[in-house]
Amino acid sequence: MYQILEYAGMVVTTIGVIFLFLGGLGVLRMPDVYTRMQAGTKATTLGAVGAIVGVGMMHPEWFFKTSIIALFILLSNPISSHALARGSYKIGIKVWQKKKIDAYEDALKKVKKEEEAV
Amino acid sequence: MSRILFSFIVFFLFWVALTSSLDPQELGVGALVSLIIAFLAGKEITEDGMKNFSFRRIQYTIRYLFVFFWEMIKANLDVAMRIIQPVIPINPGIVEVPTKLKSNVAKLALANSITLTPGTLTVDIIDDKLYIHWIDVKSENPEENFKEISSVFEKYIKEIFE
Numbered sequence: 205m206y207q208i209l210e211y212a213g214m215v216v217t218t219i220g221v222i223f224l225f226l227g228g229l230g231v232l233r234m235p236d237v238y239t240r241m242q243a244g245t246k247a248t249t250l251g252a253v254g255a256i257v258g259v260g261m262m263h264p265e266w267f268f269k270t271s272i273i274a275l276f277i278l279l280s281n282p283i284s285s286h287a288l289a290r291g292s293y294k295i296g297i298k299v300w301q302k303k304k305i306d307a308y309e310d311a312l313k314k315v316k317k318e319e320e321a322v
Numbered sequence: 323m324s325r326i327l328f329s330f331i332v333f334f335l336f337w338v339a340l341t342s343s344l345d346p347q348e349l350g351v352g353a354l355v356s357l358i359i360a361f362l363a364g365k366e367i368t369e370d371g372m373k374n375f376s377f378r379r380i381q382y383t384i385r386y387l388f389v390f391f392w393e394m395i396k397a398n399l400d401v402a403m404r405i406i407q408p409v410i411p412i413n414p415g416i417v418e419v420p421t422k423l424k425s426n427v428a429k430l431a432l433a434n435s436i437t438l439t440p441g442t443l444t445v446d447i448i449d450d451k452l453y454i455h456w457i458d459v460k461s462e463n464p465e466e467n468f469k470e471i472s473s474v475f476e477k478y479i480k481e482i483f484e
Contacts, residue, residue: 223398230405238455239414242443243401249438250398268339282437282444289445289455299455305415305462308445308453315448 206264213261220254223247236300237292245285252277326364328374330356369427379482386478390435393474397439404441404457415459416445419452419467421476428483435475442471 230243253274260270293299299306333356341348368374404410419436423429433444433452441457451464454471461467468476 223402226402226405230401233405233410235410235412236414238443238445239412239457242441242455242457243405245437245443246397246401246441247405250394265342268342272336272339278438279434282434285437286433286444286446289443293445299414299416301415302413303415305417305459307418307462307464308416311418311448311451311453 209264210262213258215258216254216261217258220251220256220258222251223254224251227251237297238289238299241285241289245281249278249281324373325368325370326360328370329364329367330360331375332367333359369425382478382481386475386482389474389478390438393435393439397441400441401457412457413459414455414457415462416453416455417459417462417467418464419454419472420464421450421452421468421472423450423476423480423484425483428479431479431483432472432475435479436472439471439475 224247227243227247230247231240234240234243256270256274256277260267293308334352337352337356338344338349341352373379404412421429421432423432429447429452433447436442436452436454437444443455444452445455446453452472454467456467456471460470
C-alpha cells in the first residue's frame with residue numbers, strides 16, 4: 205500500500221515540477237508584466253501544489269501538514285498577484301495589446317471624477 | 323458566541339492536522355490554545371458563525387472544491403500550452419465583469435477563484451464590478467464575459483457565503 209502511495213507521490217511531484225518549469229519559461233517568454241503574472245500564477249499554482257502534495261504522499265505522516273501548506277498557497281497566491289497587478293497598473297505600466305481593450309482605464313477615470321466632484 | 327464556537331472548531335481542526343497526532347496531551351494543549359485565540363479573534367474572523375456549518379453550505383463547498391480543482395487543472399494546462407508554442411497565441415486586455423454577490427467574503431472568494439482559472443487575473447474590484455486581465459479576450463460585452471468567466475463559480479459561492 206505504502207509502495208503504491210510512494211509511486212503516486214513521485215508522479216504527482218514530477219507533474220508539479222514540469223509545471224513549475226513551464227511557469228518559469230512563461231515568465232521569460234511573455235511580453236509584459238500582466239501576461240508574465242498570468243504565467244507566474246497559473247502554471248506555478250499547480251506546480252507548487254503538486255510538488256508539495258506529492259511529497260506529502262511519499263511521506264504519509266506529513267500529508268496533513270503539506271495539505272495545509274498547499275491550502276495557504278491557494279489562498280495567498282491570487283491575493284499577491286492581484287496586489288502586484290493593481291500596483292503596476294496604478295504606477296502606469298501599460299497593458300501589452302494587439303487591439304485596445306481596457307475597461308479598467310475608464311472605470312478609474314470615472315472614480316477619479318466622482319472623487320473630484322465630492 | 324456562535325462566532326467564537328465556529329472559529330474554535332476551525333482552529334482546533336488546523337491544530338490536529340498540523341500535529342497529526344491524537345495524543346490526549348497534544349489535543350488538550352490544542353484545545354486550550356484554540357479556545358484562547360477564538361476568544362481574542364473569533365469576532366473578527368467570521369461574520370456568520372455556526373451557520374457556516376449548515377448542511378447546505380458544506381454540501382456546496384465540497385461540490386465547489388471539485389469544480390474548482392477541475393477548472394484549475396484546465397487553467398494550468400491552457401497556460402502551459404500557450405507558453406510552449408513558438409508564437410505565443412495571446413490577445414490580452416482588461417475586461418469588466420459584473421457580479422451579483424453582496425458580501426465582501428464572497429467577492430474575495432470569487433476574485434481568487436477567477437485568478438486561479440484559465441488566463442484570467444483579477445486586477446481590481448470597484449463596487450460590484452470586477453476588472454479582469456484576460457490573456458485571450460473573446461468579447462468585450464460584460465454579460466458574455468460573466469457567462470464565460472465567472473458564472474461557473476458564482477452560483478456555488480452564492481450558496482456557500484450568502
